[in-house]
Amino acid sequence: xxxxxxxxxxxxxxxxxxxxxxxxxxxxxxxxxxxxxxxxxxxxxxxxxxxxxxxxxxxxxxxxxxxxxxxxxxxxxxxxxxxxxxxxxxxxxxxxxxxxxxxxxxxxxxxxxxxxxxxxxxxxxxxxxxxxxxxxxxxxxxxxxxxxxxxxxxxxxxxxxxxxxxxxxxxxxxxxxxxxxxxxxxxxxxxxxxxxxxxxxxxxxxxxxxxxxxxxxxxxxxxxxxxxx
Amino acid sequence: xxxxxxxxxxxxxxxxxxxxxxxxxxxxxxxxxxxxxxxxxxxxxxxxxxxxxxxxxxxxxxxxxxxxxxxxxxxxxxxxxxxxxxxxxxxxxxxxxxxxxxxxxxxxxxxxxxxxxxxxxxxxxxxxxxxxxxxxxxxxxxxxxxxxxxxxxxxxxxxxxxxxxxxxxxxxxxxxxxxxxxxxxxxxxxxxxxxxxxxxxxxxxxxxxxxxxxxxxxxxxxxxxxxxxxxxxxxxxxxxxxxxxxxxxxxxxxxxxxxxxxxxxxxxxxxxxxxxx
Amino acid sequence: xxxxxxxxxxxxxxxxxxxxxxxxxxxxxxxxxxxxxxxxxxxxxxxxxxxxxxxxxxxxxxxxxxxxxxxxxxxxxxxxxxxxxxxxxxxxxxxxxxxxxxxxxxxxxxxxxxxxxxxxxxxxxxxxxxxx
Numbered sequence: 001x002x003x004x005x006x007x008x009x010x011x012x013x014x015x016x017x018x019x020x021x022x023x024x025x026x027x028x029x030x031x032x033x034x035x036x037x038x039x040x041x042x043x044x045x046x047x048x049x050x051x052x053x054x055x056x057x058x059x060x061x062x063x064x065x066x067x068x069x070x071x072x073x074x075x076x077x078x079x080x081x082x083x084x085x086x087x088x089x090x091x092x093x094x095x096x097x098x099x100x101x102x103x104x105x106x107x108x109x110x111x112x113x114x115x116x117x118x119x120x121x122x123x124x125x126x127x128x129x130x131x132x133x134x135x136x137x138x139x140x141x142x143x144x145x146x147x148x149x150x151x152x153x154x155x156x157x158x159x160x161x162x163x164x165x166x167x168x169x170x171x172x173x174x175x176x177x178x179x180x181x182x183x184x185x186x187x188x189x190x191x192x193x194x195x196x197x198x199x200x201x202x203x204x205x206x207x208x209x210x211x212x213x214x215x216x217x218x219x220x221x222x223x224x225x226x227x228x229x
Numbered sequence: 230x231x232x233x234x235x236x237x238x239x240x241x242x243x244x245x246x247x248x249x250x251x252x253x254x255x256x257x258x259x260x261x262x263x264x265x266x267x268x269x270x271x272x273x274x275x276x277x278x279x280x281x282x283x284x285x286x287x288x289x290x291x292x293x294x295x296x297x298x299x300x301x302x303x304x305x306x307x308x309x310x311x312x313x314x315x316x317x318x319x320x321x322x323x324x325x326x327x328x329x330x331x332x333x334x335x336x337x338x339x340x341x342x343x344x345x346x347x348x349x350x351x352x353x354x355x356x357x358x359x360x361x362x363x364x365x366x367x368x369x370x371x372x373x374x375x376x377x378x379x380x381x382x383x384x385x386x387x388x389x390x391x392x393x394x395x396x397x398x399x400x401x402x403x404x405x406x407x408x409x410x411x412x413x414x415x416x417x418x419x420x421x422x423x424x425x426x427x428x429x430x431x432x433x434x435x436x437x438x439x440x441x442x443x444x445x446x447x448x449x450x451x452x453x454x455x456x457x458x459x460x461x462x463x464x465x466x467x468x469x470x471x472x473x474x475x476x477x478x479x480x481x482x483x484x485x486x487x488x489x490x491x492x493x494x495x496x497x498x499x500x501x502x503x504x505x506x
Numbered sequence: 507x508x509x510x511x512x513x514x515x516x517x518x519x520x521x522x523x524x525x526x527x528x529x530x531x532x533x534x535x536x537x538x539x540x541x542x543x544x545x546x547x548x549x550x551x552x553x554x555x556x557x558x559x560x561x562x563x564x565x566x567x568x569x570x571x572x573x574x575x576x577x578x579x580x581x582x583x584x585x586x587x588x589x590x591x592x593x594x595x596x597x598x599x600x601x602x603x604x605x606x607x608x609x610x611x612x613x614x615x616x617x618x619x620x621x622x623x624x625x626x627x628x629x630x631x632x633x634x635x636x637x638x
Binding site for chain 3: 218
């Protein structure tokens with residue numbers, strides 16, 4: 001379980017996170033939704049210690065993040081994270097070199113799944129394929145937790161469908177996933193839990209099936225209530 | 230440790246192209262320089278002899294014979310050395326900033342490697358050192374070869390053959406790069422390494438706090454340099470040169486080790502607690 | 507197999523309904539093997555935990571059964587199967603009745619219309635089958 005406890009963060013005078021708390025379970029897909037850009041990516045950065053926080057605590061299976069944690073949790077940012085001059089094969093080799101938990105068989109399977117060619121250069125890839133390579137490099141690690149920043153944004157519909165397929169496949173296995181999005185439509189039936197964020201605070205945290213079952217509301221219904229209040 | 234070596238290997242591969250270019254430029258420029266300068270000298274001798282071919286001995290006596298250290302003072306010879314020094318100096322910054330700026334955000338990968346982040350710092354520092362040593366070694370190997378070229382072109386009675394050491398002795402700036410003794414080598418390159426490490430820490434301050442970090446970085450750098458040179462400064466300003474040179478060297482070594490330790494600790498702190506992508 | 511889920515009913519409930527429809531129409535036969543929860547999640551593009559939940563409920567309702575580590579199968583219990591059929595018919599009739607009631611049509615007229623419509627639709631279906 002990933003626990004975020006009362007995390008506060010400022011960028012200069014601007015308060016980006018004003019005491020954010022929520023949890024994300026292993027074996028579940030938790031979706032961070034915010035209609036205004038800021039905050040979501042910062043939370044993922046903070047979980048993986050890519051940005052300092054002013055106060056609060058972040059625990060991964062009860063432990064604070066340390067260097068060994070990166071064999072357990074991986075962040076997949078919304079940008080090219082390998083050198084553009086690399087071929088996909090080079091990027092895979094880089095991961096294989098540095099991570100004990102790299103799963104080469106799964107990497108090969110993902111190449112096929114995404115219809116990517118190992119010999120392609122990162123700099124020549126389309127936006128959709130870049131996102132897929134990013135995902136591949138994260139999913140091929142046998143980590144327990146995956147954080148994905150806007151995996152669906154700015155890419156074509158077929159790539160989006162392919163990426164959505166990942167979430168229902170064995171490639172996710174029993175892992176815990178946190179994804180951020182500002183657009184829920186593609187994945188409404190794929191996620192277990194929603195954390196609605198706005199202006200640096202968590203407005204509501206709920207399980208999608210419970211809200212449908214107990215209140216007969218869709219995720220968008222809840223968003224409408226919460227954000228337009 | 231293992232991942233540190235992999236990181237060094239990775240960083241070295243990233244500069245391989247630039248590195249080959251630097252070596253090639255040095256080679257071509259210096260060899261061309263030696264050939265051109267030697268031929269030019271012969272031409273002068275020939276001009277002096279025109280009309281009076283019997284006078285070779287007199288001409289030789291009137292003109293000073295060619296020695297290799299004259300070649301080392303030409304632009305074609307010194308130029309590539311200056312270019313290499315500049316390239317390394319720039320690369321001290323580029324080796325960090327290339328991971329944040331530009332199209333890719335490779336710093337995510339580096340910071341999320343399952344290894345202590347200070348290894349990234351050490352790997353980059355090692356890369357700068359290896360790059361420097363490589364250039365120096367290449368230059369040292371190139372020198373005898375270039376002397377041979379001069380000897381092929383210029384006849385024996387028109388030149389003075391000197392040893393490499395003698396050539397370097399006459400060129401004070403080169404002596405810093407190619408020290409005479411092993412102790413000096415350690416001192417020169419030890420000092421160089423500490424300075425690069427301090428600059429790295431400055432960069433990490435900037436990367437952690439951006440604009441404010443530049444100020445922190447300058448303050449840190451100033452303190453570090455004061456501490457580093459405190460034995461010399463104290464001796465000159467307070468103690469009226471009370472200490473022997475060998476004692477100063479010893480104190481400098483101690484100061485160097487302390488400053489290096491502080492800089493590594495500070496960088497470790499910034500990389501684990503303050504850095505941002 | 508791509509289902510169009512609505513966003514306001516629990517997905518697991520919709521999955522169960524989908525199974526019941528298939529059982530009632532004979533698309534799924536008694537004793538037939540059903541996909542694993544992972545396969546089902548993948549086919550329907552739903553969360554694997556939701557697929558798990560649906561199977562658990564169906565198991566409890568006796569719609570499916572699992573023997574040891576073998577794949578789950580549709581029940582062969584005639585009683586359960588007929589209940590499923592009745593339930594579906596009842597549901598369809600209920601929703602039909604409530605929409606017809608809302609426009610105040612007399613029962614006799616409705617039944618006449620239903621009979622005519624039903625026969626015509628059945629003929630069309632038969633006609634299509636012949637052509638195929």
